[in-house]
Amino acid sequence: MSATFDLELVSPEKLLLSRPVEMAIIPAAEGEMGVLPGMAPMIVALKGGVIRVQEKGTITERLFVLGGFAEITPGRVTVLADEATPVGALSRAAATARVKEAEAAYAAAATSATAEEREAAMDRLLAAREMALAAEAA
Missing domain, CATH: 4.10.860 (DNA Excision Repair, Uvrb; Chain A)
Structure with missing residues (x-):
């Protein structure tokens, strides 16, 4: 089994996602950023873009965020989005x-x-x- 970390995506309205994932690609203000288990702790600003969630080697979910922040620790990533919507919606x-x-x-x-x-x-x-x-x- 691949290593995972807990990913939580929270918008002002609700908790949109909370589960272990292998990787998340987030739209950081400085550019897209791949987040893997064991990353160094940091807080990054987000720009408008798509968060892609990878599980079992496949992108399983795509969520559009309109900005916000991501708190990254070795075992957890918490995204606090200004606004978030599944891309399909x-x-x-x-x-x-x-x-x-x-x-x-x-x-x-x-x-x-x-x-x-x-x-x-x-x-x-x-x-x-x-x-x-x-x-x-x-």
Whole structure:
């Protein structure tokens, strides 16, 4: 049997996942990160993207997160997501609408907002685009 670690994915609404897995690929703010059992402890920020869960050598679950944090310890990974949805449940129409809203918000922020507000608007736009890509692939 392969080594495993406990993976928990929590959104503000509910606990979405809690079970032992072999590997998780998470959308860390610095880029995708593969998490394996025995990893060094760390806390990483997440960007909008898909968490892929691997069990028995196969990707068994794909969950879209809109950002958040992951706490990694050698035996457990806890993902605290701002928003999380199984990829299969994503709506293309809703994702497209979210991209349009984020584009409008970014355009408005580009001229009158502070640098931090523009950066936050860009983060929302990039996350919405990732959601649209995940919805298309589902």
